[in-house]
Amino acid sequence: MTPEEFRRHGHAAVDWVAGYMERVESLPVLSTVEPGWVRSQLPAHAPLAPEPFDAVLADVDRIIMPGITHWQSPNFFAYFPCNASGPSILGELLASGLGVQGMLWASSPACTELETHMLDWMVELLDLPRHFLSSGDGGGVIQDSASSATLCAVVAARERVTAGAAGRTGARAPLTAYASGHAHSSVEKAVRIAGLGSTNLRTVDVGGRLDPDELDRAIRADLDAGRLPAIVVATLGTTSTNLFDALPRIGEVCRSHGVWLHVDAAMSGVAALCPEFRHLTAGLEHADSYCTNPHKWLGVNFDCDLFWLRDRAALISALSILPEYLRNQASESGTVIDYRDWQIPLGRRFRALKLWFTLRCLGVEALQAMIRRHVALATGLAARIEAHPDFELAAPVPLNLVCLRHRGGDAVNQQIMDSVNRSGAAYLTHTRVDGRLVLRLSIGSPATEARHVDGVWSLLQAAAAAAITPG
Ligand code: PLP
Secondary structure, eight states: OOHHHHHHHHHHHHHHHHHHHHHGGGSOSSOOOOTTHHHHTSOSSOOSSOOOHHHHHHHIIIIIGGGOOOTTSTTBOSSSOOOOOHHHHHHHHHHHHHOOOOSSSTTOHHHHHHHHHHHHHHHHHTTOOGGGSTTSSOEEEEESOHHHHHHHHHHHHHHHHTTTHHHHTOOSSOEEEEEOTTSOHHHHHHHHHTTSOGGGEEEOEETTEEOHHHHHHHHHHHHHTTOEEEEEEEEBSOTTTOOBOOHHHHHHHHHHHTOEEEEEOTTGGGGGGSGGGGGGGTTGGGOSEEEEOHHHHSSOOSOOEEEEESOTHHHHHHHOOOOGGGOOHHHHHTOSOOGGGGSSSSOOOOTHHHHHHHHHHHOHHHHHHHHHHHHHHHHHHHHHHHHOSSEEESSOOSSSEEEEEETTOHHHHHHHHHHHHHHSSOBOEEEEETTEEEEEEEOOOTTOOHHHHHHHHHHHHHHHHHHHSOO
């Protein structure tokens, strides 16, 4: 593709995306293709000769679109938000066009320096502890996902508690980790990958929240048994019901035992952009590491997880291996950051561009307004649920996630959810709380307004009436 052809096809592709933004609300939210349908439409073998770009774009409409669940629809209430925005998409486009690898400062200085600067900006915007700023021993990095951030935290904690031995010769004693039963599955995945083992992950919660007294007891028991407590993972905003662990007291327990505290605030952490929600992140001054995802709820396209460390030394010590072919003067001067040592892979994309574009082109006030609007919509809906004779709230609503249940029991709730999702007019998912089926409405699409929430609430009530009326 010559630059001139790229310009022409690029305009067509951008037109296509702009058209998609305009019509996404009118599309059935949930894809209903049968398993295997998309593949059945594709040729068995790759083309040997070039095909016209128009034909490829036409096949996006014919083959790909039926298999898309529309995460950008204002009627998408499932799982968690996965924001996209115009500036962020354009930032991605430029990052693709530049096609740089930001593994070393020397391999593209702007890729590293813009990222460091964005992470420092975000410390200020979220009012995070100043020990996360790059000017001290700590600093921040963009990871692909919160799962990778948690894995890096576990690896860094393992390095610290074994004084570097675990990654080189293997730990002498079993290492242990602690989290609530509602912590994200990525915590168990991380302790498996890092070699601690699932059986050394202790679940210490009361009612789904990490309990400081239970935590203290569990750490003491492990120490008495000769094990090495390595890391506590606290969650600010659990995936299932948006519970917040009591960070200040958990932090004190971690500090008293010298155990690494990682805080996972994948979705809810960005709410701290608004001062009135900062009480939810109180206690972060105890954290050794912290992560939150602008790709969930801050207008930045996947992937963009922000990960900060109080002291970067343990992570770098765990992950830095320097082959001759990566040696360079800038690294050896000790004056630059080489982000390859802050993550699992070597190569890295220029993700900071899309965050920079989003913050500059939308502005912080618009992002604050979006978060406030979503929270107001969620609390408004919660009030209507509480006032309804047949529905009840299944969890508190501190931010944008509404967990509700029809009083008719699991079968009725399942029917309600299936009916709403089959309609194509909205899409929601479920969880279980104390063994009971709970419907989750996650309000976080940038386009979601009051009329969409009103719409899904009407759908839920209509589906409930149909579910409890025999025949
Ligand atoms: N942690 C929490 C609390 C989450 O809610 C999620 C996703 O829902 C994750 C971690 C995983 O996020 P990611 O997809 O960025 O790995």
